[in-house]
Amino acid sequence: MRLFLAVAVLMLALVAYTEAQDDTLEAKLNKIKDQFTEMGSNLADHLSTTFRNVQDSDTIESIKTILKSETFRQLY
Numbered sequence: 001m002r003l004f005l006a007v008a009v010l011m012l013a014l015v016a017y018t019e020a021q022d023d024t025l026e027a028k029l030n031k032i033k034d035q036f037t038e039m040g041s042n043l044a045d046h047l048s049t050t051f052r053n054v055q056d057s058d059t060i061e062s063i064k065t066i067l068k069s070e071t072f073r074q075l076y
Contacts, residue, residue: 015025054060
């Protein structure tokens with residue numbers, strides 16, 4: 001019962017606070033959603049660039065060559 005009262009008081013405080021602000025709660029949530037969307041797309045761009053750079057690196061190419069070599073296959 002105390003939990004319900006605490007949650008209700010917090011929700012009332014949040015509503016009162018957001019009504020006192022210029023932006024509505026919906027506008028704030030939309031702004032947060034847009035920020036998360038932008039952050040996700042930036043992260044995806046950085047990750048794809050990093051994976052592409054790692055995949056095309058000279059070290060990875062030499063490791064692939066070694067793994068494909070006949071000597072390595074005989075050792076394995």
